[in-house]
Amino acid sequence: MTSYSASITSNAGSIAAYAKKMSQTGRTDMEITLDDHADGKTYTTFDTLTGQVLITAPHTSRFDSIQITLEGTARTYVDSLSPTAANSKTTAIHRFLKMVMPIQESEYPQPRIAEAGRTYTFPYHFVIPDQLLPRSCSHTCTSDHVSEAHLQLPPSLGERELSGGRSDMAPDMSQIQYAIRVKVVRHRESDGKDVMLVEGQKKIRVVPAVAEAAPLSVNVSEDQFVLSKTKSLKKGMFSGKLGKITVSAAQPGALILPSPSTSDSKLATTMTTVQLRFDPHETSSRPPRLGALGTKIKASTFFAVRPTSSIPTHRNAQSQFEITRGVYDSSVSLSSRCVESVQWTEHKPTSRRGSESSDGSYVSSDFSDSSEHFIPKSNSGYYTASILVPITLPSNKTWVPTFHNCVVSRIYILNLALSIHTPGAGVPASNVSLHIPLQIAAAGNQTHRPSLTAAEAALELAEVNEFFRPRVLEVPSETMVGNSVLAHHATELPPSYEDFSRAPRPIAGAC
Known part of the structure; x- marks a missing residue:
């Protein structure tokens, strides 16, 4: 699922929302663990992300589903130039990647009521893809080259805390974030809407594999390049x-x-x-x-x-x-x-053979080939x-x-x-x-094949066994042998060429 939205926000509104969030107490304890993870670790194409989500409710409450996703989001904003809205800005959020981890019915508590103080564990498994789905770039582009570029995974950007404190030279106006997100959702019966009870996320740094491209074709009128x-x-x-x-x-x-x-x-x-x-x-x-x-x-x-x-x-x-x-x-x-x-x-300058000009000599061009080309000396x-x-x-x-x-x-x-x-x-x-x-x-890890889960390995083995399953070839019955009839007897020549396909006739008086 991919979404793109833009809105105009105010700095005062964001501060009020942050204060309201900080004032909330007694929230559900959620921990997202990631196997073999360390601070500053970078993930790339085909890397596997496996771990668990541990949820402990402070009091008994009902819920309907647990949503575990791997999401990639780009956030940008542009300050307003209007003198009447000096503190406002236009913000865009583009969710280009969303992978959903399916949760089996047997993994949920029955009934779906979280008991106070009890910890529930939900495992997850993701593989970082090498390309985005076509729907992540659904807008019009001037060429296929641009569309293909937009369907490649972008690297994490603007996440200094994930890169050892070193700057990646990105401004505050742009940010690309990858995270494992978890939401606890309950279906509200009064209006039929889903209400998010609690959410959490674990940020990761992703630098996908990017192959070396051909040299850029620089236009003479291009202002940012001078060769x-x-x-x-x-x-x-x-x-x-x-x-x-x-x-x-x-x-x-x-x-x-x-x-x-x-x-x-x-x-x-x-x-x-x-x-x-x-x-x-x-x-x-x-x-x-x-x-x-x-x-x-x-x-x-x-x-x-x-x-x-x-x-x-x-x-x-x-x-x-x-x-x-x-x-x-x-x-x-x-x-x-x-x-x-x-x-x-x-x-x-070196003289070459050729017809003399008004100044009496010629020299070869510095950019000429082996043939005789001459320019004035x-x-x-x-x-x-x-x-x-x-x-x-x-x-x-x-x-x-x-x-x-x-x-x-x-x-x-x-x-x-x-x-x-x-x-x-x-x-x-x-x-x-x-x-x-x-x-x-x-470079990435293009040669590294992602590991399979037990279910994926069993499915792959079943497909292999089905491919090599013995087949029985039967001899066709006698009624089907020797009864083939060509239904089309027309000549293959184009229309009005039929006369050329007839047998030659003798000419009268010929020897």
Whole structure:
């Protein structure tokens, strides 16, 4: 079952509700235990959740059912921009996962009356799925790619107490929570409604397995990504041009979070390469001196109170006309190192065979293939250099995979800042910044098969036995042998082609 709701709430109302809840006394004692659980433990795809629910009533009372569910819920809110409602906000709750644990009739007390002081035990068993049901994303999307992304399990977000106190860089406006929930329900005979007598929950941290995706197709008009940038350089404050330098980098491979079940403490690491090209304005100009190369990771959390139909971007989230969604950015510095010793490689123009132009010579294009392609010779050659940039996730933050939910999304951007020093005096250092898409994936436990309960194992064994049950093949009776008749004698040729299917006739006078 999946639900989505949005409402406008007030801070004063939430405080009053909290005070009322704290004033209640004499409530039913409920304990939810989880086998092999420890503080800070992370669960992933196909992990089993087994445990018990212990319920002790303070006084004898009647009830009708016990509901044990594994639920995943996303909560977001956007502050109101109206001057008349400064303390109000629009809140959205999206329940994308709800797995129900069936309880047999024999496990209930007969009659269904909880005796005072007696403890009742109800076991449960869940397996974290690898995908959500289609009904968890029922709104319209711009493409199938968006729908498929919304049907993947999102990781826990905004639960600092479950991640060892480390921040996952999520704002208060977005939260994704997984919990085992228990409700004691009684059917009210006066109006036929179900009344919840008591409820409890046990939160768990879930980081599902996320496979590495293909490199992101970056649109030239996209404002949040810059893969290449060209900058003009001057010799000095009042001197001429030195040339142009182009800094570019390709998307690195994904940073893969290790499986929660592994004992390897190795941090997620990947590598990217920064390509440099310097085109001098004059033949005598030499490449500039490089300074420091700084790297940062920017975590962008998109949140909305209405389902998003496309992959969110900074442009649509920060639009002044957008009041139902927003974005929160947080940056983490990785490293800053001097790259002055990088070696430049000179590429001199090389003449090739071909027809002479007005200037008397031709050179081959740098991007041509083995066939003879020629372009006019330039005034000078160019220089190239490359810088290997290792990327390692720091351990002082809680990292979650890249994901896109109906109301919450998380993406990462690798920021590269290169400082360039010109030889002339009085010219400040130039800075070139790139913003590269960065993906974080998760290994999970994809190869681990979930354990079966005794009932599931018995059912699987019965299906196997049925498959291998001997079958008896009987010989058909004599009345059914040799009596097959083809009911269709029509030609297979298309209509009006019947004449071609007839036998050839001799032509009169032929030899």
